[in-house]
Structure formats: C-alpha cells, structure tokens
Amino acid sequence: MTASVKSFFNKFFGESGWVKENVPAAPYFVAAGNPVAANAPSYDDERPKALNMFAGENTGFIVVGTSMVPKGILNDDAIACEKIDEDERMDISAHKFVVVKVDKEWYKENRQLATFDYKLRYVLGYVPVNSDFDTFYKDISKKEDSVLVPSNKRELKRKYEEAVKYYGAETPLILSLTFKEGITHYSVHPVRLVEYEVVELGRLQSDGSWIKTELPAA
Amino acid sequence: MDCVNLLAFIQIAVAFDFGLVYLSNTHIFTNILDSLLEEMKVSCARLIKKAHTVCEQDRGYKGLAVRAKRAELIEVINNLEFLLDPQNVRWDKYAYTGIYSGVYGLLCLLLIGLKECRIDEFIHNFLLISGEIILIYQFINLIQLSRISNKKISVVKILYKGVWLCGILGLSVIIALTGFYWKIFQSFNLPFVLITICIVYFPFFVYAYRILKVWYTIKSKIRKCEALLKELENCIG
Numbered sequence: 001m002t003a004s005v006k007s008f009f010n011k012f013f014g015e016s017g018w019v020k021e022n023v024p025a026a027p028y029f030v031a032a033g034n035p036v037a038a039n040a041p042s043y044d045d046e047r048p049k050a051l052n053m054f055a056g057e058n059t060g061f062i063v064v065g066t067s068m069v070p071k072g073i074l075n076d077d078a079i080a081c082e083k084i085d086e087d088e089r090m091d092i093s094a095h096k097f098v099v100v101k102v103d104k105e106w107y108k109e110n111r112q113l114a115t116f117d118y119k120l121r122y123v124l125g126y127v128p129v130n131s132d133f134d135t136f137y138k139d140i141s142k143k144e145d146s147v148l149v150p151s152n153k154r155e156l157k158r159k160y161e162e163a164v165k166y167y168g169a170e171t172p173l174i175l176s177l178t179f180k181e182g183i184t185h186y187s188v189h190p191v192r193l194v195e196y197e198v199v200e201l202g203r204l205q206s207d208g209s210w211i212k213t214e215l216p217a218a
Numbered sequence: 219m220d221c222v223n224l225l226a227f228i229q230i231a232v233a234f235d236f237g238l239v240y241l242s243n244t245h246i247f248t249n250i251l252d253s254l255l256e257e258m259k260v261s262c263a264r265l266i267k268k269a270h271t272v273c274e275q276d277r278g279y280k281g282l283a284v285r286a287k288r289a290e291l292i293e294v295i296n297n298l299e300f301l302l303d304p305q306n307v308r309w310d311k312y313a314y315t316g317i318y319s320g321v322y323g324l325l326c327l328l329l330i331g332l333k334e335c336r337i338d339e340f341i342h343n344f345l346l347i348s349g350e351i352i353l354i355y356q357f358i359n360l361i362q363l364s365r366i367s368n369k370k371i372s373v374v375k376i377l378y379k380g381v382w383l384c385g386i387l388g389l390s391v392i393i394a395l396t397g398f399y400w401k402i403f404q405s406f407n408l409p410f411v412l413i414t415i416c417i418v419y420f421p422f423f424v425y426a427y428r429i430l431k432v433w434y435t436i437k438s439k440i441r442k443c444e445a446l447l448k449e450l451e452n453c454i455g
Binding site for chain 1: 282285286288289290292293295296297298299300301305306
C-alpha cells in the first residue's frame with residue numbers, strides 16, 4: 001500500500017517522467033557526486049579517446065559532474081586509476097581520490113536509478129567497526145575540519161546511521177566526501193566497493209587537446 | 219469585456235513561452251543571468267581572494283573555534299563560487315512551464331481569433347476547463363522546479379510532454395461536450411482573462427523569480443562570507 005502511494009506520488013512529484021533518462025552511462029565515465037543526478041553521456045561521446053594518453057595498466061575514466069570542483073577535479077577531466085587489491089583495501093590513506101563502485105541495490109531500494117557504474121570520492125578515513133557515532137566523531141573531528149560545522153555534523157550522523165543500519169555494524173566502512181553545489185556531502189561506503197585509487201589527471205585545454213596535470217594536493 | 223483585446227498580450231507571452239523550450243546557453247534570456255553573474259563575480263573577486271588567503275594562512279592554528287570557523291568559511295566560498303559560475307546554471311526543466319503555457323496560449327489565439335470568443339458556449343466551457351487543468355499542471359511544475367535535479371532534458375522529451383498535454387486537452391473537449399463538470403465560475407469573461415494571463419505569463423514570472431532568487435542568494439552568501447571572514451580574523455587576533 002505504502003509502495004503504491006509512493007509510486008503514485010513519484011509519478012507526479014518525483015523525477016520519473018520529468019528528467020530521468022534511463023540510458024546507462026558507458027563504464028569509462030565516473031560520476032563526480034551523485035550517480036543519479038549526473039547526466040549520463042552517450043556512448044558515441046568522443047572524450048574517452050583522451051584516455052589513451054595514460055600509458056600502462058591503469059584504468060582510465062572521464063569525470064562527469066562538478067561535485068569535485070572544490071577539491072580540484074573538474075567536469076570532463078580524465079583520470080587514470082590504479083586497481084586496489086583485496087589486501088590493500090584496509091590501507092587506503094586519507095585525502096586520496098578513489099573510485100567507488102555504485103551499489104545499485106541500495107539505490108534500487110531507495111527507488112532511484114543510478115545510471116553510472118562508478119563514482120568519484122575523496123577519502124576522509126575509515127569508520128571503526130562495532131563502534132558508536134560519538135566515538136567515531138571524536139576521532140574524525142581531530143583530522144577533518146569540515147565535520148566541525150554543525151550542519152555537517154548532522155549530515156555526517158545521518159549518513160553514518162544510514163550506512164550502519166543498511167550494511168551492518170560489523171561491515172568495514174569508509175568515509176568520503178563530495179560536494180553538492182559547493183556544499184560538503186559525506187558518503188559512507190563498504191570498503192569492498194572501493195575499487196580504484198586515482199593516480200593521474202588529464203585536463204581538456206581550450207584548443208581541444210588534453211594534457212596531463214598534477215593531481216590536486218590534499 | 220471583449221476577449222479579443224487579450225490577443226496582443228497572449229501573442230507576446232506565447233513567443234516567450236515557446237522560447238523557454240530552446241533556452242540554450244546562447245539565448246538572450248540566459249545571457250541576462252550570465253551577465254548578472256559575471257558582474258557579481260567581478261564585484262566579489264577581491265573578497266573571495268582574501269578569504270582564500272586567510273584560510274590558507276590559518277592552517278597552522280589548531281584551536282577548535284578557528285578550525286570550525288575556517289571550515290564554515292571554506293564551505294561558504296565553495297558554495298559562492300559554484301553559484302557564480304554561469305556553467306552551473308541550467309534552464310532545461312523550465313522548458314516544461316514554457317511548453318504548457320505556450321500550448322494554451324496558442325489554443326487561445328486560435329479559438330479567440332476563430333470565434334471572437336462571444337458566440338459559442340462550448341468554446342467558453344472548453345477554454346475554462348482546459349485553463350483550469352493547465353493551471354493545476356503549472357502548480358505541479360512549480361513544486362517540481364525546486365525538487366528535481368538539474369539534468370539535461372532533450373527537446374524531444376519536452377515536445378513529447380507538449381503532445382501529451384494536447385491529449386489532456388482532448389479530454390477537456392469531451393468534458394465540455396458532455397457537460398460532465400462542475401462549474402467553478404458562473405461568468406466567462408473575467409475568470410477567463412485572469413486564468414489566461416496567469417497561465418501565459420506564468421513562465422515569465424518563474425523566470426523573473428529565478429533571477430531575483432539567484433541575486434538574493436548570492437548577496438546573502440557574500441554577506442555571510444564577509445561576517446565569517448571578520449570573525450575568523452578576530453579569532454586569530
């Protein structure tokens with residue numbers, strides 16, 4: 001009953017039928033920010049050709065969205081990423097850019113359609129297993145200034161509780177951030193979903209060429 | 219009151235309404251907001267630069283109050299920079315209000331011109347019923363504008379909505395023909411004029427409101443940024 005009411009409400013007031021395009025993004029695009037709200041580029045998009053500039057075995061992605069602009073990664077940037085092995089997953093250092101696999105099941109349960117397979121995040125640190133929010137907050141507030149802003153603390157608490165409830169208190173989780181209209185947004189993901197670490201950055205120039213640039217510092 | 223006098227008002231609005239469907243980055247209406255943003259960007263460039271410098275200098279301070287103030291200031295600057303960037307302004311979803319009003323405006327132009335709006339009881343009823351339906355749709359649109367994301371919307375999808383609306387208007391024809399409706403207004407002229415003006419100028423009001431809202435939001439962010447900068451400077455002496 002609740003589901004049908006929700007579905008009826010979404011028909012009129014939700015995104016479906018208004019802006020949602022059900023076309024999935026090609027796997028070489030990474031959403032900077034929300035994989036639901038970002039525009040999925042078409043498969044015939046020319047930008048992925050730029051990924052050839054990264055030599056070696058690194059995986060390349062084109063960034064879609066402006067949610068990492070405050071951290072120095074722009075819309076249309078190309079990134080080269082190193083695969084994170086199973087045994088390296090608990091050694092990801094803070095202030096690194098990572099590519100996280102989108103948990104489509106989670107979005108499905110929240111009645112949203114994520115059109116991207118991957119999303120770009122900026123790591124802040126691990127969430128202690130079987131802990132409580134206050135202990136976690138005390139620990140993270142020593143290292144990260146943004147959580148000291150009262151509205152951000154509320155957002156962090158909400159995200160923490162949501163993730164712990166969904167994935168369970170025993171699942172190793174990682175805290176990362178992104179920006180929505182320049183305002184900090186936190187994400188708490190299971191560590192197993194973190195697949196790549198960003199190691200190189202390429203930027204589109206005004207003349208249409210691409211050049212490698214420095215990865216923004218923390 | 220003779221409805222024919224309305225024609226001139228409707229004609230101007232209809233052109234504006236359909237223009238919203240093709241509100242690309244080069245459109246004159248988007249240029250107005252872009253120019254406003256550019257002007258505001260120049261006016262607060264010094265403030266943003268100063269805020270960045272102070273935030274960078276204060277990195278060494280470990281006091282909780284300074285850290286919190288700095289974080290809040292960084293948050294406001296990031297938000298301000300986002301708001302000031304014309305590339306982040308998208309008009310796609312406004313096209314829906316444009317197409318709904320445009321279709322109704324066109325319908326009025328045709329029917330008023332055709333019958334001079336005096337003779338036919340059926341046309342009176344049809345215009346009122348379809349106007350009321352579109353007015354409801356526009357209010358749903360208004361709620362949607364603040365709720366939905368800024369995704370790109372293809373013109374095909376918007377035009378599809380226009381075709382779908384024509385289907386709804388077809389339903390109004392049936393309602394008007396069968397008389398299966400509850401008459402809200404007893405007279406025709408005054409309600410019709412008011413409804414029509416509301417509908418055809420609705421996108422214009424929404425467009426003007428958006429520009430004012432952007433201006434006000436940026437102004438309040440600038441004030442907040444100045445206050446935080448002052449507080450931060452006081453904190454570190």
